[in-house]
Amino acid sequence: MTAAIMGTLGALAPWRERNGRFSPLRLCVFLLLLAPGVWLAASLAAGTLGAKPVTEAIHQSGSWAIRFLVLSLLVTPLRRMTGWGRIIALRRMIGLAAAGYAAIHFALYALDQGFDLAVIAREIVLRIYLAIGFVALAGLAVLSATSTDGAIRRMGPAWHRLHRIVYPLTLLAxxxxxxxxxxxxxxxxxxxxxxxxxxxxxxATRAGLPLASPLVIAGIAVVSGLATAGIEYLWYALATGVPADRVLAANLDFSYSIRPAWWIFGGTMAFALLTAVSRLVDRFRTPPRMQVRREPQSARS
Structure with a gap:
């Protein structure tokens, strides 16, 4: 019995594939996903998170939650860009990590409130940004609970419809x-x-445009970069007292810092380059079809 339980747990280990084989790739990704949590716990224990360590830990865990959530959404487009099918198996692991850090984020907030459920509930109701965050957390919890192979089999097509809510949940996050x-x-x-x-x-995929095309990705890079600058401008214009025009103009001034719009443009263009290199590698890997040499009619007669 003990051996059977240990065998089952071993098969479920995040560094193993579904067939039970050890996967160096999955192990590396698992350790990278775990690293921020280990660093955060060590920093809390060592008292190196500043004057308000719990508050800083709340912010750090929340930041990692949304980073991993966005990263989980990158897996499918990356597979389509490169044709590397094995990467799709990492999507669930990254999504669960995002949900885990979101849960830690909320648990640390509860700790900061002295685990007073009445105070926590009142704050969530009265503060809109907390309500938005709590809805996103609840949605991620539902997605995590239904991410098992058994849930996928039981739910059938409804599973895909349910898990599409990851997009509005990311927007809320x-x-x-x-x-x-x-x-x-x-x-x-x-x-x-x-x-x-x-x-x-x-x-682009729904419109029938191939993500394996560097030109398609380059177009997405231009549009997303401009959209990022627009999002930043609108936030400062509508939600703060900071002059939004100066923030927009800062996108053309590289003496102080590189604005987010350029990071998005450059990062997406890097994926365009990746798709170009991937297509080039595939072209060299695929041997040209051997042409059948036909004998002249005179030689056959």
Missing amino acids: CLHFFMQSKADVSEATLMAGAFTALMLCRG
Whole structure:
């Protein structure tokens, strides 16, 4: 019995594939997903998170949650760009990591409130950004609970419809990030820009445009970069007292910092280059078809 249980647990280990084989790729990704949590726990224990360590831990865990959430949405477009089918198996692991960090984010907030459920509930009801974050957390919990192979088999086509809510949940997470970032929304803008680029990839696929085309990805890079600059401008114009025109003009001034719009444009263009290299490699890997040499009619007669 013990051996059977240990065997089952071993097969479910995140560094193993579905057939039970050890996967170096899955192990590396698992360790990378685990690393921020280990660093955060070690920093809390060592007291190196500043004057308000729990508050800083709340912000850090929330940031990692949305980073991994956006990263999980990148897996499918990346597979279509490169044709590397094995990468799709990493999507569930990254999504579960995002949900895990979101749960830690909420648990640390509850700790900061002394685990007073009445106070926590009142704050969620009264503060719109907390309500938005809580809805996103609840949605991620539902997606995590239904991410098993058994749930996929039981739910059938309904599983795909349910898991499409990851897109509005990511949008809510981005909005929550903006609202709690206060004055500096650079990283929130970066995450919103990345989400915009991924949604453009999804739109291109639905429109029948091949993501394996470097030109398609380059077009997405231009549009998503401009959209990111627009998102940042609108946030500062509508939600803050900071002159939005100066923020927009800062996109053309590289003496201080590189604005999120350029990071999104450059990052997406890097994927365009990746698709070009992938197509070139595939071309060299595929041997040319051997041409059948036909003998002249005179030689056969």
